[in-house]
Amino acid sequence: MTNDIKEISIEDKDFPISLKKIKNPPKKLFFRGKFSKEEKTFAIVGTRRHSLYGKYVASQITSGLVKAGLTIISGLAPGIDTIVHKTTLEENGRTIAVLGTGIDNESIYPQRNISLVNEIIKKGGAIISEYPPGTRGTKFTFPQRNRIIAGLSMGVLVIEAPEKSGALITARFAKEQGKFVFAIPGNINSLTSKGCNKLIQEGAFLVTKSEDILAKLGINIKKEEKKLIGKNEEENKILRLLEKRPLYIDEIIEKTKIPSQKIIIILSQMELEGKIRNLGQNIFSLK
Numbered sequence: 001m002t003n004d005i006k007e008i009s010i011e012d013k014d015f016p017i018s019l020k021k022i023k024n025p026p027k028k029l030f031f032r033g034k035f036s037k038e039e040k041t042f043a044i045v046g047t048r049r050h051s052l053y054g055k056y057v058a059s060q061i062t063s064g065l066v067k068a069g070l071t072i073i074s075g076l077a078p079g080i081d082t083i084v085h086k087t088t089l090e091e092n093g094r095t096i097a098v099l100g101t102g103i104d105n106e107s108i109y110p111q112r113n114i115s116l117v118n119e120i121i122k123k124g125g126a127i128i129s130e131y132p133p134g135t136r137g138t139k140f141t142f143p144q145r146n147r148i149i150a151g152l153s154m155g156v157l158v159i160e161a162p163e164k165s166g167a168l169i170t171a172r173f174a175k176e177q178g179k180f181v182f183a184i185p186g187n188i189n190s191l192t193s194k195g196c197n198k199l200i201q202e203g204a205f206l207v208t209k210s211e212d213i214l215a216k217l218g219i220n221i222k223k224e225e226k227k228l229i230g231k232n233e234e235e236n237k238i239l240r241l242l243e244k245r246p247l248y249i250d251e252i253i254e255k256t257k258i259p260s261q262k263i264i265i266i267l268s269q270m271e272l273e274g275k276i277r278n279l280g281q282n283i284f285s286l287k
Contacts, residue, residue, distance in 0.1 A: 004032055005030055005031070005032055005103060005104065005133055006030070006031055006032070006035075007028055007029065007030045007031070008028070008029050008031065008035065009027065009028045009029075010025060010026070010027050010028065013037075014035070014037045015029070015037070016037060016038070016151075016152060017037065017038065018151055018152060018153075019148065019151045019152060021151075021177075022147060022150075022151040022173075022177050023147075023176065023177075024147065025151070026130035026148060027130075028130065029128050029129070029130055030102070030103055030128065030129050030130070030131070030132060030133065031103070031126050031127065031128040031129075032103055032117075032121055032126065032127050032128075033120065033121040033124070033125055033126030033127060034094075034124055034125070034126055035126055035128070036071075039071050039094075040069060040070050040071060040154065040219075041070065041071045041072075041073050041096070041152055041153050041154060042065055042070045042071070042072060042073065042153050042154055042155055042156075042157070042213070042217070043072075043073040043074065043149050043150060043152070043153035043155070043156040043157070043170065043174075044058065044061065044062060044065075044072060044073075044074055044080070044081075044084045044156075044157045044159065045074055045075060045080065045081060045084075045146075045149065045156065045157070045158055045159070045161075045166075045167040045170050045171075046058065046079060046080025046081065046084075046158060046159035046160045046161055046167050047079055047080060047159075047160045047161050047162060047165055047167060047192050047195075048077055048078045048079035048080075048081075049079060049192065050079045050080050050083070050159070050160050050192065051160065051190065051192055052246070052279050052280060052281065052283055053160075053186070053187075054080060054159050054160035054184075054186075054192060055080075055083055055279055055280065056246055056279055056285055057159055057160075057184050058080050058083045058084055058087065058159045059083060059087045059277065059279075059285075060209075060210070061157065061159070061184075061207065061209070061210050061213070062083075062084050062087040062088055062091070063087055063091050063210070064209065064210025064211070064214075065210050065213065065214070066087075066088050066091040066092075066093030067091065067093075068210070068214050068219055069219075070093075070219075071093070071094045071095065071096060071125075072084060072085075072088045072093060072094070072095045072096070073095070073096045073097075073098060073149055073152055073153050074095070074096075074097060074098075074149070075097065075098055075099070075100070075142075075145065075146070075149060075166075075170075076097040076098075076099055076108075076109075076110075076113055076116070076117070076127070077109075077110070077166075078110055078112075078113075080159045080160060080167075081097075082113060082116065085097060085116060085120060086116065088125075089119055089120065089123055089125075092123075094123075094124050094125050095120055095125045096120075096125055096126050096127070096128060096152070097117065097120060097125075097126075097127045097128070098127075098128055098129065098145050098148050098149045098152070099127060099128070099129040099131070099137075099145060100129070100131070100137045100138075100141040100142035100143075100144065100145040101129065101131060101135055101136060101137040101141065102129060102131050102132055102133040102134050102135035102136075103127050103128070103129045103133065104133040104134065105117075106134070107133065107134055107135055107136060107137075108127075109136075109137045128148075129145065130144075130145070130148065142166060143166060143169050146166060146169045146170040146173055147173040147177075149170050149173075150170050150171075150173040150174035150177055150179055151173070151177060153174070153179060154179065154180065154217055155174065155179050155180030155181065155182060155213065155216070155217060156170055156171055156174040156179060156180070156181055156182065157182040157183070157184070157207060157213060158170070158171050158181075158182070158183045158184070158195065158196050158199060158204075159184050159196070160184065160186060160192040160193060160195075160196060161192065161194075161195030161196055161199075162191050162192055162194060162195055163191075163194045163195050163198065164195075165195050167195065168195050168199070171183075171199055171204065180205065180213075180216055180217065181199065181203075181204040181205065182204060182205045182206075182207045182212070182213055182216075183196040183197075183199040183200050183204040183205070183206065183207065184196055184207055184208075185197060185200060185206055185208075228275055228286065230270075230275070234256065234258055234262075234266055235266065235270060235275075237255075237256045237258075238252060238256060238266065238267070238270065238276070239275065239276075239286070241255055241256070242276060242284060242285055242286045243286060245285075246279055246283050246284060246285035247283065247284060247285075248281075248282060248283055249263065249264075249267065249282040249283075249284065250282075252267070252284065267284060271284075274287055275287060
């Protein structure tokens with residue numbers, strides 16, 4: 001097959017056990033990359049139109065779960081899914097993308113994530129789908145693939161989701177399959193938080209940090225307190241500020257009293273060194 005695509009059937013001994021147990025299991029899976037019959041997997045999904053809050057939380061929670069040894073599953077969609085896959089790779093973790101299209105390069109959605117797909121495969125992850133090569137995505141295929149995301153996972157976390165969101169379909173499948181459902185609480189006036197807040201009202205576990213999820217999954221990790229140290233007093237001032245919350249560059253300038261031209265140079269250098277992360281629109285957080 002093209003693009004190094006392989007396939008596995010439900011009759012095969014290496015077919016994921018957890019998927020065999022769900023309602024309407026896929027009879028066949030197509031995959032590229034490394035496929036594993038059994039591993040500790042967890043799904044993180046969310047809206048395509050995320051907020052900066054959602055982006056920050058997705059990065060933080062994903063990072064913590066990867067460090068605990070979990071394989072992270074998501075759907076490769078624009079928005080939260082893409083952030084989740086990219087963060088996992090940045091943390092040298094393994095990630096699996098479940099698609100609602102064929103997994104040949106011509107069919108993958110979104111097309112702008114082809115380079116991300118290649119990186120996922122290169123770094124030991126996989127992309128999978130029940131749909132054969134050449135299958136284009138439809139209003140039916142994307143919701144259907146969500147049962148596979150849930151079925152492969154020990155639990156599902158929804159980061160941000162409007163009231164009508166594909167991420168909520170994944171959460172519903174997880175609940176039906178008897179999996180843990182988690183949600184990030186959000187501003188009651190935010191449209192992208194309405195779905196998550198409703199999930200919590202309906203019994204989903206409220207999450208504020210990765211440890212909340214790990215505790216529910218019964219995974220114990222020894223937390224290492226690593227305090228970042230800057231090269232000089234100016235960097236240390238910035239690091240101490242960002243320990244509390246992400247900040248706009250204007251706030252950093254105001255609180256540190258460092259001139260704007262100099263702060264731009266310092267922040268750029270700290271980002272290159274992996275100490276901080278630019279969340280977009282000149283909002284910075286610790287990495």
